[in-house]
Amino acid sequence: MPQTSTPSVSLTDNAVANLRRLQEEYDMPGFGLRFGITGGGCSGYKYVLELEEEPVEGDEVIEIAPDVRVFLATDHHDKLKNSVIDWIDTLMEQGFRIENPQAKNACGCGESVSFNSEAPAEAAAQPAG
DSSP, X not given: OXXXXXXXXXXXXXXXXXXXXXXXXXXXXXXXXXXXXXXXXXXXXXXXXXXXXXXXXXXXXXXXXXXXXXXXXXXXXXXXTTXXXXXXXXXXXXXXXXEOTTEEEEOTTSSEEEESSOOOHHHHOOOOO
């Protein structure tokens, strides 16, 4: 059964507003944001951000607001705890940006990351969801 806890991941007001916009734009009211990692990318792991209707077994459910939830697989918690998810909108890029204090290195695209103490990405990361 998914567990609800105090927030270990947070969203900025801008990220919340844009998540709500995406829920409406894609006709997915109440869908949560799946936040996780998977093996791959130039730094070893890639972030996963997807809209999902419900949490799955083993998820931590983070209630940001009544209509905004984040689903975080508990086995990703140590690598993603205390992350802040923001939304940026510039001439060069648009989308979610992650500030993760657990990250050691991130590539220029911001989607690939490595961590301070880790097993090889192929063995440690499982797809989120």
